[in-house]
Amino acid sequence: MSRNLFLVLNEACQGSLDKTFLSLPANQSLTYADFFKLAENYALALKSCGVTEGDRVLVKTKKSSDALALYLGCLQLGAVYIPVNPRSTQHEIDYFVNDADPAIVIFDPNEDISVGIRSETIGDGGTLTLMAASAAQEVLNASSSTSDIAAMLYTSGTTGRPKGALLSHRALISNGIALNNIWAFKTDDVLLHCLPVFHVHGLFVAIHCAMLSGSTVIFREKFSVTEVTQLLQKSTVFMGVPTYYTRLLSSNTFNSTICSGMRLFTSGSAPMTEQTHKNFYERTGHQIVERYGMTEAGIIASNPLEGKRIPGSVGFRLPGMDLRIAIDGRACGTGENGVVEVKGDHLFSGYWRKPEQTAKAFQKDGFLITGDIGNLDDDGRLRLEGRSTDLxxxxxxxxxxxxxxxxxxxxxxxxxxxxxxxxxxxxxxxxxxxxxxxxxxxxxxxxxxxxxxxxxxxxxxxxxxxxxxxxxxxxxxxxxxxxxxxxxxxxxxxxxx
Structure with a gap:
């Protein structure tokens, strides 16, 4: 049987089944065994709704353990998980439904939206959640291959219309394992998770790293300076965006004592200023590990866990990835600015039903054109200088x-x-x-x-x-x-x- 993403995650967690996976508010928690059972029940509930392998499941829901279990349930069933911003308007949902052609739409019980196709709700009192709780038990074989699509994430572009980026099991496995290794995740790590779970960062980077190592996740719906300063004292890893760090630094209660048990702070999704990097180090004694990625490629580069971290640099390319700087097909020299282009198993499979835009995204030799401007130094570190689009x-x-x-x-x-x-x-x-x-x-x-x-x-x-x-x-x-x-x-x- 093919080692698809569900099987890889399931295998990685076998030694941690009795351990807490999700630490939730109000002293609630789920062990790995609890979580996989909940995910299987959601897979069975989806199956009872007529969802089969390869079908697309569009999900507009707040961040929750149920939403996370639904993602894993889709992987187990072989369905394609499509998370969208829970703040999406009816107008935006209409576009997603028409474009993605999903078999079903899942949203929160209190949502007032109309989709014109089968829909169910998730969470307290949700129809799909009730179905999952009473699902007839049967063996589900995850038969998806590594080349099959695991998820589709919408990303906008210069056309103004969001495009569905198709992410294969192979791409997510490749990127997850590489990150898990370079950031040295261990089973005794505790990841403080405050990111959204409809993005690569919060869903794939954070959750996959935790599951591949069998570590614990303190799972919170959103970022709060007050709550984070309390929970950092129980954590070893924190992943954030630059805004999180500037807000922490604006708090007088945030100090090195709070961070004494931490081993890793990472930042991505947006450039971090050198001043923020410097201020954080002076306040806490920790150097933030800045990394660089995009929906279509996952994480592309990261500063090293061990060794020198240079503010303003996003570090070295990930293992298993080719990276070059080029201008109109010509390779740039050291320190010369050009377009960042990447190639490897981690790349997306194309844009949903948009072959022309997919073709334009790649060079003839298979390198993805990121649209970001950057340069490489003598050591191979990548520095980003701007964007070639108006992003x-x-x-x-x-x-x-x-x-x-x-x-x-x-x-x-x-x-x-x-x-x-x-x-x-x-x-x-x-x-x-x-x-x-x-x-x-x-x-x-x-x-x-x-x-x-x-x-x-x-x-x-x-x-x-x-x-x-x-x-x-x-x-x-x-x-x-x-x-x-x-x-x-x-x-x-x-x-x-």
Whole structure:
């Protein structure tokens, strides 16, 4: 039988079945045995709903142990797990359902959404949860092969429409094992988990590392400075985004004593400033291990666990991965900036039903074009210098301007819209909309319109109306000029609408 992801995780946990896997609020917990049983029950419940191997399961639910068990249940059944942001609007869900063509949609019991296909709910009182609790027991054989798709994660792009990135069992296994090894996870580790579980970072990186090592996870729904400063004293590993670290540093109660039992802090999903890295080391004595990845490739590079960690560098490529810096197919020299390109088993299998965009993502020799600009030093360390797209990273989450611009352009009195990211002391970057509009535009009405169509992280923090957008001789909007005009917005208090 093929060693798919479910079998790999199950095998890795066999020596830890009686050990606590998830430590939950209110002194609740699940052992590994409890968790695998719950996952199997969810797999059986899905099967009773008609879900079979290869079917897609779209999940819009808050972070919970049930949601995590549902993920593992999908792996066991051979279904494709598709988590989406629990804050997604009806408009966004309509798009996901139409695009993904799922066999079923799972959401929280208190959700007021309509999907037009079979749906069930998960959590306290949820219909799928009740089915799982009373599922007729039978043996489920995970027959998926390593080349089969385990999950599909939506990622936006310059087209403005989210694309489903297909992640195979092989890709997730390869990346998980490499990370587990370079970060030296052990069975006695305790991972403090405050990340979302609809991203690569929180679901695959964090959870797979824990399960592959049979370690314990302190599982919390969201990040809270107060709670994290308490729970770090019971932990050995913490994974976060730069925003988490800046917020911890803003607390007077956060100090080296709290971190005395910690062995590893990692950061990713957005660039960390060298100042944050320095401030954290001075406060705690710990150097944050910064790493670099993307939905389509998992984790690509990481600073070393042992040895020198250089602020501003994302470290070395992961084992089993090829990485190069190139410009139009030409390999760059040491220290020369170019596009980061990667190749290996960890890469995604393509975009769902988008063969042309899949083809454009790869070079002819199989290297994935990341779109990020970087360079390699003499030791092979990767330093990122920027992005070749207009991607905004706000609070550790990717936001693509084109999707927001399409939404704004659809509003009757907006003539043109340009969406940019500008520096923000807490979020890293904040979304700002610069508009050309007719005289009857109501900013409040526009805000009300946007709230119904876009998740909160995509909603502009400020709106500005100008007479015309700057353009070059080819008629292309010059976003660099717009960004320069508003770069001090959140540091010098430029007033918007």
């Amino acid at each position: 905004i990273i706000s609070g550790g989450e990717n936001v693509y301007p084109k999707e927001i611009e399409i939404c704004l352009d659809d509003f009757d009195t907006v003539l043109e819209a340009a969406v940019i990211g500008v520096p923000h002391p807490d979020l890293g970057e904040a979304v700002v909309a610069v508009l050309v509009a007719d005289g009857s535009l109501s900013i409040q009405e526009l805000k009300d319109y946007v709230v119904k169509r876009l998740t909160s992280l995509k909603q502009p923090k400020e709106y500005f109306v100008i007479s015309e957008l700057p353009r070059n001789t080819m008629g292309k909007v010059q976003k660099s000029k717009i960004r320069a005009s508003y770069s001090a917005l959140f540091t010098k208090g430029i007033e918007g609408n």
